[in-house]
Amino acid sequence: MNNLTRKTLHTKSETELAAFQVRQLGNTCSFHAIAVALGLLLDYPIDPLALSDEINRLWWRGRFMRVAPNWAVTPRMQARIVRYLAKEHHLPLSANFQHDDIDSLPYLLSDPNIVPLVTLLWSGQNPPPIYLGSTAHNFNSKNKTEGHTMILAAHDPDHQADHQSKTPWGFINSWRNNANELFWMREEDFRKAWRCPIPLIGPNPLVLIRKTG
Secondary structure, three states: OOOOOOEEHHHOOHHHHHOOOOOOOOOOHHHHHHHHHHHHHHOOOOOHHHHHHHHHHHHHOOOOOOOOOOOOOOHHHHHHHHHHHHHHHOOOEEEEEEEOOHHHHHHHOOOOOEEEEEEEEEOOOOOOOOEEOOOOOEOOOOOOOEEEEEEEEEEOOOOEEOOOEEOOEEEEOOOOOOOOOOEEEOHHHHHHHHHOOEOOOEOOEEEEEEEOO
16 A cells, blocks of 8 residues: 555544444435534534434425435535534534535545535446445445435545455445445546536535634
């Protein structure tokens, strides 16, 4: 492994980062990612399912931070939720939505005050493989069109799935409890799913959650 090019979020080990992974229930990947970000940046505990229910209730009161109750959360809405939490809980946090270039992503990992959320989109005919650790176990074999949000947690050009495919992009992903490895994607699969334009959002959506104090 080339330690000169390998980067992990906040310089933590893969085991430390993987420990933040909790399997989601329902359409809650955004809430899990936000909860992990608050844990990483502030050591602030928040229940992602309780947060999902809270945002559902606010939707019925005209505060739209998801497309519909129990349904999708767009990247702009993710940033809005973080700003809402910062105000309600007096947390030193900000969140910004932007479009970015894949080559700039590894440089975000070393900043101890940032957690980057990426949202992917794929068609049901061609779901991108997402592997657990260095195994060949693809956790994304469902044949349906779907969007999914994960935390970018590592970039390692030498990482491989089952000693075959190069899988340089590592993520904190809400698909597994008690994991000691991150989820990983191949370069071409990540590029394609990240640049697939989300309706009214566009390609390469990135939300940067930042500690401000």
